Structure formats: C-alpha cells, structure tokens
Amino acid sequence: MTADFAFEITARNGRARRGRMQLAHGVVDTPAFMPVGTRGAVKGITMAQLNDLGASIMLSNTYHLHVRPGDESIARAGGLHAFAGWTKPILTDSGGFQVFSLSGRRKLSEEGVVFQSHLDGSDHFLSPEVAADIQARLGSDIAMVFDECTAWPVTHEEAGAAMQRTLRWARRARDRFQALGDGRVPDLPRATPGQAQFGIIQGSTFKDLRDASVAGTIAVGFEGYAIGGLSVGEPSEAMYDIAGHTAEQLPEASPRYLMGAGTPVDLLEAVARGIDMFDCVLPTRNARNGQLFTRRGPISIKNARYADDLAPPDPDCTCPTCRAHSRAYLRHLFQAGEMASGILNTVHNLHFYLDTMAGIRKAIEFGIYEEFMKAFLQTYSEANQ
Ligand SMILES: [Zn+2]
Numbered sequence: 001m002t003a004d005f006a007f008e009i010t011a012r013n014g015r016a017r018r019g020r021m022q023l024a025h026g027v028v029d030t031p032a033f034m035p036v037g038t039r040g041a042v043k044g045i046t047m048a049q050l051n052d053l054g055a056s057i058m059l060s061n062t063y064h065l066h067v068r069p070g071d072e073s074i075a076r077a078g079g080l081h082a083f084a085g086w087t088k089p090i091l092t093d094s095g096g097f098q099v100f101s102l103s104g105r106r107k108l109s110e111e112g113v114v115f116q117s118h119l120d121g122s123d124h125f126l127s128p129e130v131a132a133d134i135q136a137r138l139g140s141d142i143a144m145v146f147d148e149c150t151a152w153p154v155t156h157e158e159a160g161a162a163m164q165r166t167l168r169w170a171r172r173a174r175d176r177f178q179a180l181g182d183g184r185v186p187d188l189p190r191a192t193p194g195q196a197q198f199g200i201i202q203g204s205t206f207k208d209l210r211d212a213s214v215a216g217t218i219a220v221g222f223e224g225y226a227i228g229g230l231s232v233g234e235p236s237e238a239m240y241d242i243a244g245h246t247a248e249q250l251p252e253a254s255p256r257y258l259m260g261a262g263t264p265v266d267l268l269e270a271v272a273r274g275i276d277m278f279d280c281v282l283p284t285r286n287a288r289n290g291q292l293f294t295r296r297g298p299i300s301i302k303n304a305r306y307a308d309d310l311a312p313p314d315p316d317c318t319c320p321t322c323r324a325h326s327r328a329y330l331r332h333l334f335q336a337g338e339m340a341s342g343i344l345n346t347v348h349n350l351h352f353y354l355d356t357m358a359g360i361r362k363a364i365e366f367g368i369y370e371e372f373m374k375a376f377l378q379t380y381s382e383a384n385q
Helices: 047-052 062-067 071-076 080-084 096-101 128-138 156-181 207-220 236-247 264-272 282-288 320-324 327-336 339-366 369-380
Strands: 006-013 016-023 026-030 032-034 058-061 090-093 106-108 113-116 123-126 142-144 196-201 224-227 256-258 277-279
Touching: 006 339, 016 339, 026 032, 032 339, 047 339, 058 062, 062 071, 062 090, 062 096, 062 123, 062 128, 071 128, 080 090, 090 128, 096 113, 123 128, 128 142, 128 156, 156 196, 156 207, 196 207, 207 224, 207 236, 224 236, 236 264, 264 339, 264 369, 282 339, 320 339, 327 339, 339 369
Parallel strands: 032 277, 058 090, 090 142, 142 196, 196 224, 224 256, 256 277
Antiparallel strands: 006 016, 016 026, 106 113, 113 123
C-alpha cells in the first residue's frame, strides 16, 4: 500500500458498496463516475466547470499525453495536475487499450509494443515499465498497469494468451512501480509521491480465464483492481454477468473499477454487482452529437419535435443548462453549429451522470438500492415527452 492511499467501505446493500477512497489529491466517494479527459481536458468544458459539476476525479490517457505534448514536458510543468490546472485526483489509463486499437500500426512482443503515433506516424514503444514511468511523470493519483486488450468476439485461445501476457506484464509493472516509489530510479522522481497502482483483470467473456486472471493479479497485489476487456461490443447481459462474476472474487477491501462502462443502466447494474468506479465517454461524446441523457431516457435534441419546445431538457434536472435554457434553444444552437451547443449539452450530461452516482450512493447508505434502481429503470424506459 502506498502511504497516501486508503479505501474504506462505509455501507453495504446487497452486493452494492458505498465507499470512501483516499488519494494523494483528495477523497473520492464511491461508487464514482470519472469524466474522461483523454488529453488533459474534458471535451467541451473547462476545469472550472468540471469542478463546479462536483467531479471528484478525472481520467486521462497515458498514450495520448505521451505522444502529445509528451510526458517529459508535463513533468517539467510539475505534473499533470499543475499543467492542466486540476487539483483533485486523476486516474491515468495505461495506453494499452489505445495501442491495441491501432491494429496494423503496432508490433507486439513479450517486451512490449512498438507502435506508430496516430499524429505523425513516428515510432513509439510502450511496455509495462515504460507505461509506469510515463504515469510517474504525469503524476496521476492512480496509475494503471499496461495490459493486452482483446477485441470482442475473440477465441478462448487468443483471450487466454492475452490474459497470460497481461499477468506477466502485471508483475513487471508492479516491480517498476515499486522501484519508482522506493527512489531506486533516481533520475525519475514521481510527480505525485503517493501514487497508487491498479491491476487489470482480463479474460474476455470466459469465466475460467477471468478466474485465472483474478488469482494471478491478486497474487501480484495492487491498491485496486480493474475489470478490463468489457464494454467492447459484447451484449449487456454478458458484461453484467462477467463483471459480477469477477467482482465477487476480488478482495473486499479494495476498490473495483469497471473500465469503459457505460450507459446509465450499465452503471446501475454494475453497482448492484459490487463495482465501485466507472469511466465512459458517452456523456461527453453524445453531448457533442446532440444526445441528452434525462431521467426519462435519452433524447436527441436535434429532433424537429423540439423546435418550439420551451421546456428544459430534463424538468427534474438542477444543472445550469436546464435552469437557464429550453430544448428549443438547445436545438437551435445545435442546428446553427454554435460552440455553446457542445458546452451546454456536456454540462447537462455530466451533471446527469454525477447526480445519478450521488443518488446511487445515498440509496446504498439508506439500504434501498434495489428500490432505487427499480424506480430509476422504470422512469428511464418511459418515452420522453
Ligand atoms: Zn440539466
């Protein structure tokens, strides 16, 4: 355990957990949603807006920040917190997912992956050690191990090989992380001395592979555990089933993070199965495409039916967008291509996600999570007026 990391479960309801995670830059109440700031910014909004929305942690991306502006440049600025002007916790993913998405532009070996930058085609190398070093320079509160991600569907054989390699890489990532923490890499001081590191469980939708991955990753030992390789196109039921099957084998005392999920319904279903942390581009990406999440399900603001609709996007929402603006106005902004469209839609969607998580936390505290979830799903599936 690193000195600045602690996780405490404050309430349980069924398999749902309400927790409190202490990180180097502050406390994160769980279950938590992490807005995605891939390149050190959440698309469409400023850090001040992200802070006002009540986000307690932001996710950024190792791969993207490594290729631009470069982690050494960010380290010289004092780390990602100082560089981006974000004082709360940051989790950095390892870049594994991005590198393995670059099929055709990468070369995989046991040592690591050589890949070409999506920006200028220049060659780069990522390995468990290099990914740990980059994240030490970025100074995130939580660093992720470098893993091999498989697409879906995938054969048992391919998923097994990727999972085994991820296990071997987990050992190397942890060794390097500990060397960095012990000051055994003198020319590379961590930008955040109290950084924590999470392992990643792989194995696609095969339970026997997930079981082996859990056992092997726990044997290495991390501050927290992520479930990777889901939310990559498999049916929702398979995702819930594997997430639940995996979560129940992970240590009770450690946080559990379901990577890349998901829709509001996915979040509720996963919390019910013992997941504590989430990240997803849906609220921000869909905002820019004109989709607003509401308590009565998603709406497409570009639809002609909203041309004269003077109601707020979500009548039950207390966000700055809903307090000040109508559907008709937001539709107009979208149609006119105004920059404010993406900004206002992003503010609403992130507020909706963060507010949903706050409701989830309260429901677990009060011991009414099942009822909360049932009522939410009932309203969410109603047709929007
Ligand atoms: Zn709103």
